[in-house]
Amino acid sequence: MRTRNVEILVGIFLVAGMLAVLALAVNVSGYSGANSDTYKVYAHFDNIGGLTNKAEVTLAGVQIGTVTDISIDSQLLVAKVEMEIFSEVNYLSIDSSVQILTSGLLGGKYIGLSVGAEEEVLVDGSLIEDSQSALVLEELIGKFLFDKVSD
Amino acid sequence: MKNIESLLDGFAAIGRVSLDKLAGLGRATMVIAYALLVLPQPSTNISLTIKQLFNVGVKSLLIIVVSGLFIGMVLGLQGYTILVDFGSEEAVGQMVALSLVRELAPVVTALLFAGRAGSALTAEIGLMKATEQLASLEMIGVDPLRRIVAPRLWAGFISMPILSMIFAIVGVYGGALVSIEWLGVYSGSFWSVMQQSVDFYDDVLNGMIKAFVFGIAITWVAVYQGLESIPTSEGISQSTTRTVVYSSLMILALDFVLTALMFGDI
Structure with a gap:
């Protein structure tokens, strides 16, 4: 009986180890297979300026996707x-617009979504027409200098 | 003439010490090679290994979980107070997860494991040697390397990565508890910034490899020190101390080498 208890505890230990790896994979590194409770939408950008995979998609600052x-x-x-x-976010109108934003001064890039006025909503596979690219600091400085010179 | 004689004595001393060390290294390699490569006896070996897994793995869980939780919480707290100055407190998740998964989980787990399980291994085997149990085993035709050493080595190799992963996940949740629940970091950004920066293969698997290598180093040192201990109470206490000191130093040195290989562009 004592051996059996030892075996049970060791079994629990090994399973706990596997669960820890699974939790690290899914929760911490965001390693996910086909996620069924999401739907896909697309957008075109002239310049993504440092946006990466797994970045947030937000509506009014609240995360609604990745x-x-x-x-x-x-x-x-x-x-x-x-x-x-x-x-569960199934109320985004078809004329919503997306914009690449920076969180904080030094933070990472994320996508901010603003809802439009149409009745029709975005569904799986929709393309968001209205997009605004990332603000690239070098371009901004370039424009500013160019304006100064032409003055 | 006397000068030359004393000079030769000096050389002899150096030679003796180096030969001793080299012979020790050779014996240690023989121990691990014989214990792992001699024909395994699955029926007895597996049940013995399970018993050792219980001793070194399950019994270390409590200290690992508690330290993981507190280290994660402290990382969350310290990271937040620094990052909030730059207005990027969302990055605290990234900081906690990366430092735990890559560095702190394998290293701190290994140091605790050396103190908790490695020293016990050395003392146990040392006492077996001092009370001539190992010699008696040999006399009745049982190979002590197979019966005593091999299960302990396997148990150490298996336990370390598991303990380290448990440490990491408990630490991440400890950091999340402090940052999200107490300090009010937005949970969506906390997790998504973390997931953006932590890669499963580059970070989590490399952390596991580190833990596995540390497991080999610790159990190897512990078992060898036990087998080589002077069979007196003083000798066993010295070997136990040596186990903790040597394996801690090996962990830190190996950690630098592994980090340079895995994450540095050296």
Whole structure:
């Protein structure tokens, strides 16, 4: 009986170790397979300026999804960003606009979504037409200097 | 003439010490090679290994969980007070998770494991040697390397990565508790910034590899020190001390090497 108790405790120990790895994979490193309770929407950007995979998608600052893929659209030659939105957020109108923003002064990039006025809502596979690219500091400084010189 | 004689004595002393050390290294390699590579006897070995897993793994859980929780909480607290000055307190999740998974979980777990389980291994085997249990085993035709050493080595190798992963996940949740519940960091950004920066293969698996290597180092040192101990009470106490000191130093040195290989561009 005592051996059996030892075996049970060791079994629990090994399973706890596997669960810890699983929790680290899913919760901490965001390693996820096909996530069923989300839907995908897409947007095109002229410049993503440092946006990365797994970045937040927010509505009014509250997270409603994550960026899952960033690629080049080979026809339009712009960046194509794939976002997974939580399925309970099913009220985003089709004319919503997305914007790449920076959290804090030094923080990472995230996508801010603003809802439009249409009745029709975004569904799986929709493309968000209205997008605003990331603010690239070098371009901004370049413009500023150019304006100064032309004055 | 006398000068030359004393000079030769000096050389002889150096030679003796180096040969001793080298022979010790050789014996240690023989121990691990024989214990792991001799034909295994699955039926007895597995049940013995399970018993040792209980001794070194399950019984170390409490100290690992408690230290993981507190280290995670302290990281959350310290990280928050620094990052809030820069207005990027969301990055506290990234800081807690990366420092735990890459560095603190394997190293602190290994140091605790050396103190909690390594010293016990040395004392146990040393006492077996002092009371001539090892010699008696040999006399009745049982190989002590197979019966005593191999299960302890395997148990150490298996336990360390598991303990380290448990340490890491408990620490991350400790950090989350402090930052989200008490300090009011927004939970969405906390987790998403963490997931953005932590990679499963680069960070979590490399942390596991580190823990596994430390497990080998600790159990190897502990078992060897036990087998080599002078069979007196003083000798056993010295070996136990040596186990903790040597394995701690090895952990820190190996950690630098592994970090340079895994994360540094050296």
